Amino acid sequence: MPKVGQSYLDARRKQIVDAAHTRFTSHGFARTSMADIVTESGLSTGSIYRYFTSKDEIVIAVCEQGTEAFPTALTVEAVNDFLEHVRALARDKGHARLVAQIYAEAALSPTLAAIVAQQLAAMRAAVAELIPDRSPNDVEQITEAFVTICSGYSQQLAVRGDLDPAPFTRALMAILQG
Amino acid sequence: MPKVGQSYLDARRKQIVDAAHTRFTSHGFARTSMADIVTESGLSTGSIYRYFTSKDEIVIAVCEQGTEAFPTALTVEAVNDFLEHVRALARDKGHARLVAQIYAEAALSPTLAAIVAQQLAAMRAAVAELIPDRSPNDVEQITEAFVTICSGYSQQLAVRGDLDPAPFTRALMAILQG
DNA sequence: CCAACAAAAGTGAAGGGTCATTCATGTTAT
DNA sequence: ATAACATGAATGACCCTTCACTTTTGTTGG
Known part of the structure; x- marks a missing residue:
């Protein structure tokens, strides 16, 4: 009982x-x-x-509860807001540091790698939903690069401290139009 | 003596x-x-x-001796070759795993953070040299995104295993033209 | 040229700590 | 009363670092 x-x-x-x-x-x-x-x-x-x-x-x-928010639209404003959110999480809570720990551990542990890979896939899927009028192959390539820039931004924040998201917003928009 | x-x-x-x-x-x-x-x-x-x-x-x-090669030109071929080099290093020597460890440790140690930040700056400078006819501000933003995608690609390789560099090459070219 | 010596380089067992995990015992709710 | 739940001291393994000792190399005086 x-x-x-x-x-x-x-x-x-x-x-x-x-x-x-x-x-x-x-x-x-x-x-x-x-x-x-x-x-x-x-x-x-x-x-x-x-x-x-x-x-x-x-x-x-x-690691399992490590769900960041997703971007809600692919406009300049929405994308920038999303990166500002990532930035704020890093600044106020040191979240980028934790993410760096998780990636390092995932690189050594297949169990963690599977969890992280699944979270990355979920984010790619969420972004894919927002992309209009593209071939499946285009969508796949765009989401792959999109998510990589976002997690790469987090990685840079972890090591170099606070960074303006402007270059990354710009890169993300360039990818969407490429 | x-x-x-x-x-x-x-x-x-x-x-x-x-x-x-x-x-x-x-x-x-x-x-x-x-x-x-x-x-x-x-x-x-x-x-x-x-x-x-x-x-x-x-x-x-x-960490100090962790100097990867730089891209030698900003053509599709050269950029793709560079990413294939990163990919081969990850596949054959597990280099991406080590890089993930370094970033995680750099996120916790100011000493290591300084070393990694300097290496990243060196790579941004090398890329900047290859960019023609742009305003200084443009060059800065482009190199920032460029290097982030490259290290982000390494990060993805560390966690998800071997990945085709095509989406990343494409993203890098899109950034250069944006 | 050789033998003794001194200093550099190498060795690995032991010290001193830390740490993840267990378990005998205590507490609380039904 | 009894089974779930909580406690924290004890355990045993591991690990970084030190150091007394050995080996090697270069030097020097005969």
């Missing part, structure tokens, strides 16, 4: 993932210890292992 | 950096132990610490 409801369990799980998310963002996966997650979450060591069987599982959980 | 020549010392140092490069590429920074570098290099633990004072210093040395 369960002692608490599912919503309680979900809240606890989220508490752990949020704490891990915070520490992973500021210190990276390798430099974040279980003790760090314990401290940040306010739970106990043993309690965390009731919800996750290993640190790796927590890493996966954090 | 030195017991061996400078060329000997240089060779030893290279031996260490090469060993570290190999292991860092296949297992990442965090999952590569000093013992791994010892094994891979064929030297002893103590010997390595004669050439580097810490593991972090070896990481820096590996």
Whole structure:
């Protein structure tokens, strides 16, 4: 017989993932210890292992919830707004740092690679929906480049700090018209 | 009085950096132990610490020598050749994996960030040299997007495996004409 | 030219820490 | 009362770094 409801369990799980998310963002996966997650979450060591069987599982959980927003239209304004959103996330929450950690880990772990690849595919599909009047091959090539520039922008933000999105907006528009 | 020549010392140092490069590429920074570098290099633990004072210093040395080639011209053929070069390096040597590690670490370490930022600036400068008849502002925006697509392509290769460079070549050409 | 010596280079076992994970015990809700 | 849930000290493995010791090389005095 369960002692608490599912919503309680979900809240606890989220508490752990949020704490891990915070520490992973500021210190990276390798430099974040279980003790760090314990401290940040306010739970106990043993309690965390009731919800996750290993640190790796927590890493996966954090990567899975990493859904950024998508652009809503392919006008200059909408695209620029989207990049400004990415920029703000990087500035205010260090999100680009976390993304860089995720890509590095995904490059080593097939499990994570599959998760990230699926998220990238979802974003490409979302962008494809917004492209009018093109051959399937064109759409595929355009979305591929589009998403690469967006994640590339995030990568640059992670390493070089705040950057004006203007060159990237311009590049994205050029690709759409090419 | 030195017991061996400078060329000997240089060779030893290279031996260490090469060993570290190999292991860092296949297992990442965090999952590569000093013992791994010892094994891979064929030297002893103590010997390595004669050439580097810490593991972090070896990481820096590996990052510093990470100079990819630059594109030599901005024709479709030259640009495509360049991307094929990046692709081959990723396929044959797992180079994209190492680059992903470097970006992740640079996102956390100001020292590494400075090194990577300088390498990116060098590549932007090299590309800028190839752009004819544009305003300085245009050149800056174009090179920014150009380099981001190239490193973004590497990032995608790291996570998703081998990818045809065609969409990226096309995007790069579109940017140059935008 | 050779033998002793000194300094450079190399070695690897051990120190000192950190860290992920477990488990015996305590607490709470039904 | 009992089973779910929580706790955190203990465990055992791993890992970076050091250092006392050995080997090698260049030098020097006879």
